Amino acid sequence: MLANDVLTSADLAELRRSALGTADPLGVAADLAEAVDEGRLANPEDAGDALSLAAEIAEVRSRLGAALQYADRAVAAFPEEDTPGSGFARALRARILFRLGRDDEALEVVTALRPxxxxxxxxxxxxxxxxxxxxxxxxxxxxxxxxxxxxxxxxxxxxxxxxxxxxxxxxxxxxxxxxxxxxxxxxxxxxxxxxxxxxxxxxxxxxxQPPADEADLLFFPQAEFDQVRPDADWDAHRARLEKALVRLADGGATGLSVLRGTAAGLTANGDPSDAAVRARYARQLTDLPDTHIAWPPERNATCWCGSGLKYKKCCLPRSRS
Structure with missing residues (x-):
């Protein structure tokens, strides 16, 4: 059921966002456990996170017995109690124990997390x-x-x-x-x-006040980009924007868009390589509605970058590179 034979950390992050919306979430949980068993994680240290995700899915679907089994395995997968993710796995196990009516066990687990x-x-x-x-x-x-x-x-x-x-x-x-x-x-x-x-x-x-490299969210179609930065890579330009948008969305931002720029418009403001010049140009474009390209498109819709390819085949994977 999982799209990839080998799961990366980025794949797990995407599944955390999308698994419950699939046709068979419990199948996804079982596949995650199977991927751990079969050594199909790109980073073996992700085993605890993968099993925690399986436990969360099973808990949401009210399969508490399966959820507890996954949670037990998740806790055991972390080498040390202070390993990132271990505390969450133990709290998840306590949560499931509470829901199973095993309050004394649950309270003992969560009390240990108090420090x-x-x-x-x-x-x-x-x-x-x-x-x-x-x-x-x-x-x-x-x-x-x-x-x-x-x-x-x-x-x-x-x-x-x-x-x-x-x-x-x-x-x-x-x-x-x-x-x-x-x-x-x-x-x-x-x-x-x-x-x-x-x-x-x-x-x-x-x-x-976003970081300087994300402040403008300026996007240049390839022909325009080649004029602005003939020595740079358009694919890297698209990937930077996609990653910046994903970070903003993960932080709770909504109504996101990139600003479609032109070589002539940018160079009229000064040196294209100057971050302050790009930020000034971006502020000019912000008030022009026809310069906004809404993000994200649907997975099967045409990509926002104008390549003509589907988003899922074009810029969506760039956020994981």
Whole structure:
């Protein structure tokens, strides 16, 4: 059922987005486990992630027995407990145990993950989700509050150092998850909730300033590109844009598009190799609706780059290269 005989990390990321929309999600889960058994992972260290995905699929489809078997295997596949992905696999196992009514076992598993709340950015979400499965949201609020208190005390006078927009720190995620849990519990807004709101505003403001190499999202059809950058590769140009769009979409951005530029328009603004010149030209194009090429197209639709090929055969695979 899987499209590729050998699964790369990019393939697993794509399956995480699309598996539940396939005709047979449980078949995908079984195929993932089979790929692990048969050594068909490009990176053998992805075994835990592949099995975690199989467990998630089975859990969503309410096949809890199969989900627990996959989760057990996922936990065992990680060589160390602090290996990235191991904490999520263990929390997933706890979540499934809660849903099976095995609360004591589940609580023991998730309690062991509590120290990770101040160590890993995603721990707040997966620990809370596990506790929520056991209807222990009040416990999640208690743990998150204690973790936040400890981190704020350690930071002293600099609680708002949340990190850059593309990689906010552990404190940010702790505060945001605590804020969500407290809202679900209908608890009154407190000072830490105010801080969560303030940090989110700060981070969103920074996120509006994308990295220089993604700031313009300028696209040039091949003939125009050859005039602008005769020494460069148009395929690399398309791949950079596709990857940038995927990163933005994964970060929650919607209504994405590239801006169709021309060689004459760009050179009229200055040196085509100057990032500031490209950004200025992009701002000019932003207000012109006929320059926007919507992204992403449907998999079987014509690719956005104008090659005439289907998207799935053209630029979609470039995001994984």
């Amino acid at each position: 990770m709340l101040t160590e890993q950015a995603d721990a707040a979400a997966y620990v809370s989700a596990a506790l929520a499965a056991g209807r222990r949201d009040a416990t999640a609020e208690e743990w998150l509050s204690e973790a936040v208190d400890g981190m704020l005390e350690a930071r002293g006078e600099a609680p708002e150092e949340v990190g850059p927009p593309e990689a906010p720190g552990v404190l940010f995620f702790l505060l945001q998850q605590r804020h969500r849990v407290r809202r679900d519990l209908n608890l009154p807004h407190d000072r830490q909730d105010d801080l969560a709101d303030r940090l989110e505003t700060q981070l969103n403001r920074g996120a509006q």
